[in-house]
Amino acid sequence: MRELLPDLETWLAHGEAVALATVVSTWGSAPRPAGSFMAVNAQGQIAGSVSGGCVEGAVVEAAKESLKTGQGRLLHFGVADETAWDVGLACGGNIDIFVQPLVRGAAEAALEAIKAEQDVGIATVIGGNEALLGAQLMSSQEGPLFNSEQLSGEQLQIAGEAIGRIQGMRRETVGDMEWFINHVAPSPTLVMVGGSHIAVALAQIAKTAQFRTVVVDPRRAFGTEARFAEVDSLLQVWPGEAFEQMGLTRSTAMASLSHDPKIDDPALIAALASQAFYVGALGSQRTHAKRLKRLAEKGVSEADLARIHSPIGLEINALTPEEIAVAVMAEVIGAFRGGAF
Secondary structure (H helix, E strand, O other), rough: OHHHHEEEEEEEHOOEEEEEEEEEEEEEOOOOOOEEEEEEEEOOOOEEOOOOOOOOHHHHHHHHHHHHHHOOEEEEEEEOOOOHHHHHHOOOOEEEEEEEEEEEHHHHHHHHHHHHHOOOOOOOHHHEEEHHHOOOOOOOOOOOEEEOOOHHHHHHHHHHHHHHHHHOOEEEOOOEEEEEEEEEOHHHEEEEEEEOOOHHHHHHHHHHHHOEEEEOOOOOOOOOOOOOOOOEEOOOOOOOHHHHOOOOOOOOOEEEEOOOHHHHHHHHEEEEEEOOOEEEEEEOOHHHHHHHHHHHHHOOOHHHHHEOOOOOOOOOOOOOOOHHHHHHHHHHHHHHOOOOO
């Protein structure tokens, strides 16, 4: 969804009608995962992708038709469907895509919440009741953002409970209605503690991978704006104070890179007590063994100690700061995407 923001804002600002296509389920070798989005305006211009090109043409036509009728529509492309062969899914993939007109007020509220790095939950009716296709409930941690007037109180309650219960995305049938629940989570954030040469390279790679970047270092000689001109946030304070300011969420990765126990140890203790999805620390196996002993003496549990990735990064025989940064970022992405690292 985030990749659509610039185009959506431009189109909405110019009063253009926009349809949204969402991949709601896939089977086999479908090229884009569930939760992928594509926006289409009335002129047929597109932003985003639902198939990497395989079915885009057919989806654009369905989106333009949806704008004319004002109705949502569930599309299916699969190897058993002759249309699917025509549009390019002869590789054996199957994909369901829901197309619907965007409601301006709903879209604007959702976009503002997404830009504010809130977790936005969206429940959309995709089947079971023709009259309600495309009806939605949107909410964030700040509260409700939008709900379609045609949804009853009971239906809104079902949608709200599903948003609260489901993390990520899921296609779910409740009673006689089918819903697609999707969460647009805050941007993943990489917090680098210690403004080392590795952090300089890592910050650049993380930005390329579309992570928010934060550098924390109380040492003024290391955490300077000249060294980290392009990071999203540079905090020249101790890790404890920095983490209180920003908070470490389940979308946060923390890499401790200072090589100074006075800085690294408090950062690790705080990160392990948070929901951070990744906690890593620079150092050799010998250095890490000493670190584990210190942290255990300070009351960190064995389970939490086992969460620390150290020596940090995938083992690729990296030598230079840039190579080490690549190894670290690969491990962070693997953890973010649920890999067993």
